[in-house]
Amino acid sequence: MSVLTDVESRTDLLNRLKRAEGQLRGIQRMLEEGQDCMDIATQMAAVRKALDSTYVRMTVCFVQQELRSRLATQPAQDEQIEALLSGMQDLLSKVR
Numbered sequence: 001m002s003v004l005t006d007v008e009s010r011t012d013l014l015n016r017l018k019r020a021e022g023q024l025r026g027i028q029r030m031l032e033e034g035q036d037c038m039d040i041a042t043q044m045a046a047v048r049k050a051l052d053s054t055y056v057r058m059t060v061c062f063v064q065q066e067l068r069s070r071l072a073t074q075p076a077q078d079e080q081i082e083a084l085l086s087g088m089q090d091l092l093s094k095v096r
Contacts (some may be wrong), residue, residue, distance in 0.1 A: 002066060007059040016054040023047045056092045060085050 004010055027043045064070070064085050 002062065004058070005066060006061065006065060009057075009065075013054060013058055013061070016050065016057065020047055020050040020054065023050065052095075053093055054091055058090045059092070063088070088090055 004013070008040055023043060024047055027040060027047065030040050030043065064081070068078075
C-alpha cells in the first residue's frame, strides 16, 4: 500500500481529524455534565459524518496520487482526472 505523499492533502486530513477529535472531547464533556441524550446523539452523528467524509477525502487523494504516478498525463488529462475524482468524491459522500 502506498503512503500519501502530498503534504497539502495530508495537512487537510490531519486538520479534519483534529476537528473530529475536538468534537469527541466535547461529547465526553457533555456526558460528564449529564446533558440531554438527544443533544449528545446529534453530536455523535456529526463526528461520524466528519470521519466518513475524511475517509472519502483520503481515498480520493490516494487514487489521485496513484493515477498521477502511474499515468503520464498531460494538462488536459489532469483536468479530466480532477473532474472525475471530484465527481467520485461527491458520490461517495452521499453513501450514508
